Amino acid sequence: MRSVAWSNNCLTLLNQTLLPNKVETIACNDWRRAAEAIRRLEVRGAPAIGAAAAFALVLGAREQAALAFPEFKSNLQETAEALRQTRPTAVNLFWAIDRMLAVLEGLPDTADSAAAIQALEQEAITIADEDKEMNAKMAAFGASLFTSPTCVLTHCNAGALATVDIGTALGVIRQAWKQGNITRVFADETRPLLQGARLTAWELMQDGIPVTLITDNMAGWVMKNKMVQAVIVGADRIALNGDVANKIGTYSVAVLAKEHGIPFYVAAPSSTFDFKIASGSDIPIEERSATEVTSLGGNCVAPQGVHVFNPAFDVTPHSLVTAIITEHGLLHAPYDQAIHQLSKLCK
Incomplete structure (x- = not known):
């Protein structure tokens, strides 16, 4: 679809x-x-x-x-x-x-x-x-990171629904699955709008890729119990130093991955890089309606009039990113140098 x-x-x-x-x-x-x-x-x-x-x-x-x-x-x-x-x-x-x-x-x-x-x-x-x-090229480069059967965790939806074709993070997963190197995907539900539950789980089930849905606050326990060996997510904007803006909750997943010694990969086309900003502190973060947090499935789940903070995105520092997968290949630290070289290819 x-x-x-x-x-x-x-x-x-x-x-x-x-x-x-x-x-x-x-x-x-x-x-x-x-x-x-x-x-x-x-x-x-x-x-x-x-x-x-x-x-x-x-x-x-x-x-x-x-x-x-x-x-x-x-x-x-x-x-x-x-x-x-x-x-x-x-x-x-x-x-x-x-x-x-x-x-x-x-x-x-x-x-x-x-x-x-x-x-x-x-x-x-x-x-x-x-x-x-770009999706196809990213899938090939990203799949090269998985050389043995691996269980991965993803956050939000970075699949066909988020792109014109097979997706960024899910495009990589699809390709690695075809090559026999993905055994299962753990999908964070991704509150407050449940893109992981509604979209990622749905996409993977359509493809017959084994998927296990978890709430966002289960990710750390899943990692501690060695149920996943890698994390891969998409991105909405990447700064020159490699800081990554993605759906809210991504930063928490990256911190947990670092604590548990799990690689944290970001898949994004060159069009998602902002070559004009130095770091993630320059990325504008959209704030959305309080009702997205106070309601679930159309039902109010919070006290009337409670104050709500609802940023749609967060920023993961480049120090937590193991590699960035692009259509031009894999980027590794130091990211400022790698992204500078990428910017030359995009002119």
Whole structure:
């Protein structure tokens, strides 16, 4: 099941807020509905958000088709700014929008709107196609880390639902499973929105990969009892020094892995690296509604009016990361040097 699809000038998104109980798609015929889907987490995962935003800009461009190019261009830049406001942490969102606007800026002032729309659509398709290629390359590089039967733990969802194709962390797991080197996956439920329980467990079961669901606060005990030999997660933004922003709870898992001598791997495409920021302290952390914490399955589980702190992400220091898996290969410490070399490949 594809999380993001484009056909006949319509962006189709798999509504991930309904999984696993209901499989339903959202037909986005205008950019506002796509923006709403990103904001509501109906589409989620950094690479999938980037692809969705790119196609949303194509929808926005089509709305301006009758305008002269200067006004077309100005209006589309306003649409891009509105899309930027949907999710502040996942850098793929900004990366994809910047790529689309670069195409727009590269057109001559004499261009017409029809030519611009065609160029933007092709760029969005390229972004989606590149994500598939990056997933496949990451899977191959990541699987090379597993040379014997291994039980792994993962947090949140970094699979096909979070990307355009097989996933980042789950893409690696899928490839290593095919090679006979994954025996079981422990999936943290990932409170408060349960992406591990609702999405990761569902994806792995669809593939027939053995999965055991645990609550987030069981991870340490699972490690202490030597039930897992590695951790692999995705990322939403990685700083120049190798600090990694990912779904809230990832930092705790990394600390536990370090304590128990378990390697902690991060799988992320180059589009998830923010080459403009020095460290994780510069990464904006999205805070979400209190009701995500005070309610569970639509039922209130906390006292009325209680104060809530609900950051959607945390930052894992690079010192806790064993290796970062990219489509260009494996990155190891010192990460500032490795990521500097990666940035040269991405120019």
